[in-house]
Amino acid sequence: MDDHEVEQDFEQKLEQEQARQTMKRPNVLVCGYTGSGKSSLIKAVCGDVVPDDAIGDGKPKTVGYDIYESDNICVWDSKGLELGETEEDFTGKTREFIRARQSDANVDHHIHIVWYTIQGPGARVTACDLNLIQRVFSPESVVVVITKSDITRVPQLTQLRAELCEAGVDPERIVAVSDVQTGAVGCRELVALTHKLLPGAYRASFAEAQRVDREARLEAVRAKRSKASAIITATTAAATGVAAIPIPLADSALLVPMQTTMIASLAVLYGLHAEAIKHAALPFVARVAGIHAAGSLLKLIPGLGSIVSATVAGAITGALGWYTQDCFADMAIAKINGAPVPTMNFDVDTFREYYRDFRKTKK
Ligand SMILES: Nc1nc2c(ncn2[C@@H]2O[C@H](COP(=O)(O)OP(=O)(O)OP(=O)(O)O)[C@@H](O)[C@H]2O)c(=O)[nH]1
Numbered sequence: 001m002d003d004h005e006v007e008q009d010f011e012q013k014l015e016q017e018q019a020r021q022t023m024k025r026p027n028v029l030v031c032g033y034t035g036s037g038k039s040s041l042i043k044a045v046c047g048d049v050v051p052d053d054a055i056g057d058g059k060p061k062t063v064g065y066d067i068y069e070s071d072n073i074c075v076w077d078s079k080g081l082e083l084g085e086t087e088e089d090f091t092g093k094t095r096e097f098i099r100a101r102q103s104d105a106n107v108d109h110h111i112h113i114v115w116y117t118i119q120g121p122g123a124r125v126t127a128c129d130l131n132l133i134q135r136v137f138s139p140e141s142v143v144v145v146i147t148k149s150d151i152t153r154v155p156q157l158t159q160l161r162a163e164l165c166e167a168g169v170d171p172e173r174i175v176a177v178s179d180v181q182t183g184a185v186g187c188r189e190l191v192a193l194t195h196k197l198l199p200g201a202y203r204a205s206f207a208e209a210q211r212v213d214r215e216a217r218l219e220a221v222r223a224k225r226s227k228a229s230a231i232i233t234a235t236t237a238a239a240t241g242v243a244a245i246p247i248p249l250a251d252s253a254l255l256v257p258m259q260t261t262m263i264a265s266l267a268v269l270y271g272l273h274a275e276a277i278k279h280a281a282l283p284f285v286a287r288v289a290g291i292h293a294a295g296s297l298l299k300l301i302p303g304l305g306s307i308v309s310a311t312v313a314g315a316i317t318g319a320l321g322w323y324t325q326d327c328f329a330d331m332a333i334a335k336i337n338g339a340p341v342p343t344m345n346f347d348v349d350t351f352r353e354y355y356r357d358f359r360k361t362k363k
């Protein structure tokens with residue numbers, strides 16, 4: 001295969017893998033009166049998914065529902081209750097929206113959690129607030145977020161909490177927060193609570209999407225290692241199977257398609273944006289085809305001889321898998337830490353180390 005064919009083949013595999021490993025992305029609805037700080041809250045928790053001009057300066061900025069999404073999260077930023085609109089209209093529209101979402105046969109399209117915002121300085125919970133929190137949404141999936149805590153006085157906050165609790169809201173589901181400019185106070189607590197309340201399938205994706213708790217994001221990357229291990233082990237087993245009857249060295253390119261599929265699976269697992277993955281992984285993928293071209297395997301693996309045995313086929317595949325997984329993990333961690341993202345370069349000596357390691361430990 002020439003470089004162009006390798007590239008096309010890899011793109012196709014990436015698409016297939018993306019379709020297969022569908023990330024369970026949570027849908028978050030943020031609802032509350034206009035100006036209560038919904039867009040600011042989303043920005044504080046999810047970062048750049050919210051454009052700067054979405055934050056208002058007293059005038060209603062969000063028309064209908066704005067949807068902010070990334071690979072890991074989809075946030076519905078609702079239009080707040082505006083002047084001229086009755087609370088009934090607002091409640092009715094919200095109820096319709098929820099009904100439509102929750103009646104979708106595919107639970108991935110449901111709203112999985114609601115952040116209901118009430119601004120602290122207002123120190124007031126309206127009947128409309130309570131109706132939405134307790135009747136329109138299912139109370140077990142609502143977090144009441146008291147916003148603008150930096151300009152909320154303690155008695156105001158106490159009053160709000162008391163009113164909410166008196167109306168039957170679980171005190172554990174009330175969090176006071178402030179926006180990014182004022183230190184995103186309380187956002188970690190909101191993230192932890194949301195993580196706990198989300199259905200299990202959507203938690204990992206949420207942990208990656210949020211921008212508040214760096215340790216949780218790093219942990220989400222570390223957790224990918226065991227999934228990567230399963231991908232690598234399966235491909236290694238397949239390669240070992242292909243070489244059960246040793247392959248003449250000249251035919252070792254037989255292993256290339258399964259190895260590039262493995263790299264595509266790992267790339268999707270690490271969920272870097274498709275374009276970024278292609279950019280990062282392509283030189284690597286091209287080298288995979290290269291190392292199996294006549295003669296290069298011999299240079300790469302001293303003392304190989306003229307055939308590729310099952311053990312060698314497995315070790316080449318396993319080494320390649322772990323080398324790739326470690327590169328992707330390094331890239332993901334650098335991104336979280338705000339460090340320069342290392343480029344993926346296939347380095348022959350490093351590959352040899354992985355190969356030796358793999359044969360020693362048979363990971
Ligand atoms: N001091 C302070 N101001 C805030 C905070 N959060 C939001 N604001 C301000 O409150 C105003 C409204 O904030 P938005 O985030 O646009 O509110 P919204 O609920 O999205 O408003 P709509 O989209 O119009 O419904 C803006 O001027 C924000 O800067 C906060 O934590 N502290």
Ligand SMILES: [Mg+2]
Pocket residue numbers: 038039040054055056061062077
């Ligand atoms: Mg808004």
